[in-house]
Structures are given as structure tokens and as C-alpha cells.
Amino acid sequence: MKKWTKSSLIVAVSAMMVFALAACGGNNNEGNNGGTQGDSSEQKTVSIFQFKTEIVEPLNELAAEFEKEYPNINIEVQTVGGGADYGAALKTKFASNQAPDIFSNGGYAEMDMWFEHLEDLSDQPWVENLLPLAKEPMTKDGKVYGWPIGLEGFGFVYNKDLFEQAGITEEPKTISELVAAAEKLEAAGITPFANGYKEWWLLGLQGVNVAFGAQEDPTAFIQGLSDGTEKIPGNQKFEEWVDLIDLTLKYGNKNPLTTDYNTQLSLFTSGQAAMMQQGNWSQVQLDEISPGMNIGFLPMAANDNAEESDKLHVGVPSNWVINKNSPVKEEAKTFINWLVTSEIGQRYIVEEFQSIPSLSSIEVAEGAMGPLSSEVWEYAQAGKIFQLQNSKFPDGVGQEFASEIQAYIGGQTSREELLQQMQDSWDKLAK
Incomplete structure (x- = not known):
């Protein structure tokens, strides 16, 4: 995407x-x-x-x-x-x-x-x-x-050194484990999440893949949204996705809606925050700002089913x-x-x-791609991925989603209103 x-x-x-x-x-x-x-x-x-x-x-x-x-x-x-x-x-x-x-x-x-x-x-x-x-x-x-x-693939890029500093010995693979890790980081004086929610694509194209990619059959679900046989309100995967947003807000940086990509990277590379929703494309800037960071990927776990949640979002x-x-x-x-x-x-x-x-x-020499791309490739080879779905969306839906999610983040709408607004946007643009 x-x-x-x-x-x-x-x-x-x-x-x-x-x-x-x-x-x-x-x-x-x-x-x-x-x-x-x-x-x-x-x-x-x-x-x-x-x-x-x-x-x-x-x-x-x-x-x-x-x-x-x-x-x-x-x-x-x-x-x-x-x-x-x-x-x-x-x-x-x-x-x-x-x-x-x-x-x-x-x-x-x-x-x-x-x-x-x-x-x-x-x-x-x-x-x-x-x-x-x-x-x-x-x-x-x-x-x-x-x-x-x-x-490319994305999830939560995390600072392994900060996790060790906070006493986190195992990578969180479920949302409960993610909450426990966030609590330990906060207790150690470290902001768990750097949320760059000013960026529309982070929310409307990528973030929503937590809900879309986890559907039993994403392509069929998307077709169902367009023909009226599926709905976003009441869908379990969308409810879980909003739970994950709430988690990042509770344990995230102040003013996420004015935090852009560059500011998000600054919070992360300076050690002020331990995790950020980003992908392997960030490796280039991370190497420029803070070469040699000890980093890796965590899944964006939205429920307590580790087998389902332990995946990265990967595609073209x-x-x-x-x-x-x-x-x-x-x-x-x-x-x-x-x-x-x-x-x-x-x-x-x-x-x-x-x-x-x-x-x-x-051919790719060992270590040539950097740690983030290497981990994405390992997840892909193991089949532990959610495929990217935003290219299947009706034209303009991603931007509509982003505005609606930002309104929710800003406290202007409720969870129920957010999901209904997303449904309304899909119905309007799928015609």
C-alpha cells in the first residue's frame, strides 16, 4: 500500500x-x-x-x-x-x-x-x-x-534494550501480554507507545488491516461489505481492533493527533518510547538517526489467541x-x-x-536487509502473516476511515459511532 x-x-x-x-x-x-x-x-x-x-x-x-x-x-x-x-x-x-x-x-x-x-x-x-x-x-x-x-511488513517496532531495562523477558504475543509489557515499561519511566496518529495512512490504510486482515476470508468479507451481506458494526475483529487502539492511547505519548511520522521516529530513536506502529521501510530513517539500534518486530496483537495474533501484516x-x-x-x-x-x-x-x-x-546476503526486513521475511516464510487488504478498498475509503478514526482518538465520537461511520463511508464509496 x-x-x-x-x-x-x-x-x-x-x-x-x-x-x-x-x-x-x-x-x-x-x-x-x-x-x-x-x-x-x-x-x-x-x-x-x-x-x-x-x-x-x-x-x-x-x-x-x-x-x-x-x-x-x-x-x-x-x-x-x-x-x-x-x-x-x-x-x-x-x-x-x-x-x-x-x-x-x-x-x-x-x-x-x-x-x-x-x-x-x-x-x-x-x-x-x-x-x-x-x-x-x-x-x-x-x-x-x-x-x-x-x-513490506508492519507491526510494532520495538526497542529491545528498553524492554530489557523494564524487565520484560519474553515478547508479548497477545493483547494481555502487551498490556503487561506496557505496564512494566510505564513503571520504568518509559512511554510504551509512540503514536503518530496525525498520519492518515497509518490509520486508514495500515492500522485497519488489524481488522480486515484477520477476517476468516478477507476477500469475501470485503466483497460482502460491498454487496451488503457483511457489516463493520458488530464484527468481532473490528471490536478487537478498537481495543488495540484504546491500548495504544492509554499507554501512549501525549498529543498523538499532532504527532507526525518524523516526530514519532524522534520519540522512538531518542529512547522516550519503546514501541511504534511502523514497518521495515523505517529502517532507512532509523539507521540515519540512530545507527545500530537493537530493534525488532512485535505483532499487533488484538486478542488473546496467540496462534492468531502472532503475525505481521505483509504485502506489496x-x-x-x-x-x-x-x-x-x-x-x-x-x-x-x-x-x-x-x-x-x-x-x-x-x-x-x-x-x-x-x-x-x-539473492540476499545475510544481514543485507537490516533487522526489520529480515524479521518480516522470517514471518513471511513461516506463513505467519496477515495479507494487506487496502488495495481492495473502494477508492477514497482509506482517507474517510482515517478521518473517522482520528475523530474517535480525539474523543469526538464513541466506538459505536466510529464503526457505523466506517460502514456508512464504505456504503457511499462502494456504489
């Missing part, structure tokens, strides 16, 4: 980078297979519109390396993420005849919404190496329409798709193929983007 990016500001980064043409004279067939360095002096520009703010800097660094091999393709990168509404910004791009050549898409319902603009990528050489979990969101009628930039946050009407779509394919097949491209995906590769062909 970042769908799954993380800043409270709109980050708009436009960088002109010089890359190579796929083949001499712009042969399209070369572009399909990764391309070769061309001799033509003709310059072509590929525009990328994406929302992962945390990879902007390594993307620019990667461009410098790509430039050495492909001097005749220009890449324009624009990033709109964090607190900004990427979906609305993308619609504006298309409406103003500034459609990008490569753009981000979450898959599932979002793929269907943009389907008329998507290039079929099934013939690309990397498709055969896609992991099943990564391939699913962008597959329709057996054809693949996007490159998953990686797998974003896929890069190619505009099928782009005049430089073959050059766009060249860029993606180089990124996923070259040694330096693969290294950047793992070490600089801190992403779990979506392709089995990308």
Missing part, C-alpha cells in the same frame, strides 16, 4: 537523470530484454511518478550508476507521498495531459480502476521469477501488469506500472529490467531501498 510511504509533507522531487537508449535507433525489441547500450544520440525521457518518499535519495544515486551504461535515456522522477494524497495527484496528472510513463499502483481494485492505462508486462523476463505473494495483486486473467518493488506496498499509451514505454521497460537484473540494481533494492525482493532471482 506505504500503498504502503511515510512523511507528513508532500515530497516533490524532480531529478533529471541521463540514461541509455535500449538499442541503436530505439529498437523496441531490445527494450523488452533489458536493452543494450545504444549509439544513437537521440534523447528520450521516461517520467516516473511514485510515492515512496524514503527511497528518493537512493533512487537518485542509482540513477548516477545507470547513467554510465545508458546515456541516452533521461529519467524524470517525481515523488508525492507521506501526508499527500498520491491517488488524487495521479488523477490530476492524467486529467492535465501530463500522464507519467511509469507510475505506482497498489493492485487489486486499484489495478481495475487504472486498467485501461496499463501495459501488459507478461512477456518481461523477470515475470517468471515473481514470488506468488508479490505477483497476485497485479495479475488479471493470467496476465501481469506491474512490477512489485518489494514486500506499491507496484510500478507502465502507461500503455506512453511513446517511450519500451525505454521504461528497459529501465525496470536493468533495475531488477543488474548487480547494482539488485543491491540497491535490498540494501538501499531496504526492500524484501519480490523476485526469487535476487
Whole structure:
């Protein structure tokens, strides 16, 4: 989903980078297979519109390396993420005849919404190496329409040293154990949770997955919400999710609704708080702010069934798709193929983007991904995951959910009112 990016500001980064043409004279067939360095002096520009703010800097660094091999393709990168509404910004791009050549898409319902603009990528050489979990969101009628930039997972990132300081010897796997851990942390003078609830995506896209992902059949439940056979009010998993929100508020930082992503990270890295709802994407900023932190993941346990609760929320946050009407779509394919097949491209995906590769062909050296991504991968391999569901939501529901949850956090509505408002928003936008 970042769908799954993380800043409270709109980050708009436009960088002109010089890359190579796929083949001499712009042969399209070369572009399909990764391309070769061309001799033509003709310059072509590929525009990328994406929302992962945390990879902007390594993307620019990667461009410098790509430039050495492909001097005749220009890449324009624009990033709109964090607190900004990427979906609305993308619609504006298309409406103003500034459609990008490569753009981000979450898959599932979002793929269907943009389907008329998507290039079929099934013939690309990397498709055969896609992991099943990564391939699913962008597959329709057996054809693949996007490159998953990686797998991401989230839960409660926690400071192991602070847990030890508070005398917590075992990781909490249930909500009762989480309460007990919070009480010990508070007794030791440590704020248990750093809640960045100013960020709409933290609540409306990710946090709600505690309820959606835990349904017996999430896809069927979501379909049931749309056809009227399922309801949010009275659903046990949504009740448990609100219990978890209440827990984080009781043992959390002051003013959570004015705490953005950067402030949340500051509370966590300074040792003022022991846990925060975040994902492995945070590793990049954590390493910059406080290198070498002794950290790990805890499940966002919403009940006392350890077998059910001991899971992380894992999926594809974003896929890069190619505009099928782009005049430089073959050059766009060249860029993606180089990124996923070259040694330096693969290294950047793992070490600089801190992403779990979506392709089995990308090998990961031990420790290369950092502790958070390594733990997400361990959970995924063990099958202990809740798959991300927000890409199946009706357009705009995530933002509506976030506003309603923030009103609840602010004490403006009751639990019952919150769940009914969420139902009403779904009914309105699913039409």
C-alpha cells in the first residue's frame, strides 16, 4: 500500500537523470530484454511518478550508476507521498495531459480502476521469477501488469534494550501480554507507545488491516461489505481492533493527533518510547538517526489467541506500472529490467531501498536487509502473516476511515459511532 510511504509533507522531487537508449535507433525489441547500450544520440525521457518518499535519495544515486551504461535515456522522477494524497495527484496528472510513463499502483481494485492505462508486462523476463505473494495483486486473467518493488511488513517496532531495562523477558504475543509489557515499561519511566496518529495512512490504510486482515476470508468479507451481506458494526475483529487502539492511547505519548511520522521516529530513536506502529521501510530513517539500534518486530496483537495474533501484516506496498499509451514505454521497460537484473540494481533494492525482493532471482546476503526486513521475511516464510487488504478498498475509503478514526482518538465520537461511520463511508464509496 506505504500503498504502503511515510512523511507528513508532500515530497516533490524532480531529478533529471541521463540514461541509455535500449538499442541503436530505439529498437523496441531490445527494450523488452533489458536493452543494450545504444549509439544513437537521440534523447528520450521516461517520467516516473511514485510515492515512496524514503527511497528518493537512493533512487537518485542509482540513477548516477545507470547513467554510465545508458546515456541516452533521461529519467524524470517525481515523488508525492507521506501526508499527500498520491491517488488524487495521479488523477490530476492524467486529467492535465501530463500522464507519467511509469507510475505506482497498489493492485487489486486499484489495478481495475487504472486498467485501461496499463501495459501488459507478461512477456518481461523477470515475470517468471515473481514470488506468488508479490505477483497476485497485479495479475488479471493470467496476465501481469506491474512490477512489485518489494514486500513490506508492519507491526510494532520495538526497542529491545528498553524492554530489557523494564524487565520484560519474553515478547508479548497477545493483547494481555502487551498490556503487561506496557505496564512494566510505564513503571520504568518509559512511554510504551509512540503514536503518530496525525498520519492518515497509518490509520486508514495500515492500522485497519488489524481488522480486515484477520477476517476468516478477507476477500469475501470485503466483497460482502460491498454487496451488503457483511457489516463493520458488530464484527468481532473490528471490536478487537478498537481495543488495540484504546491500548495504544492509554499507554501512549501525549498529543498523538499532532504527532507526525518524523516526530514519532524522534520519540522512538531518542529512547522516550519503546514501541511504534511502523514497518521495515523505517529502517532507512532509523539507521540515519540512530545507527545500530537493537530493534525488532512485535505483532499487533488484538486478542488473546496467540496462534492468531502472532503475525505481521505483509504485502506489496506499491507496484510500478507502465502507461500503455506512453511513446517511450519500451525505454521504461528497459529501465525496470536493468533495475531488477543488474548487480547494482539488485543491491540497491535490498540494501538501499531496504526492500524484501519480490523476485526469487535476487539473492540476499545475510544481514543485507537490516533487522526489520529480515524479521518480516522470517514471518513471511513461516506463513505467519496477515495479507494487506487496502488495495481492495473502494477508492477514497482509506482517507474517510482515517478521518473517522482520528475523530474517535480525539474523543469526538464513541466506538459505536466510529464503526457505523466506517460502514456508512464504505456504503457511499462502494456504489
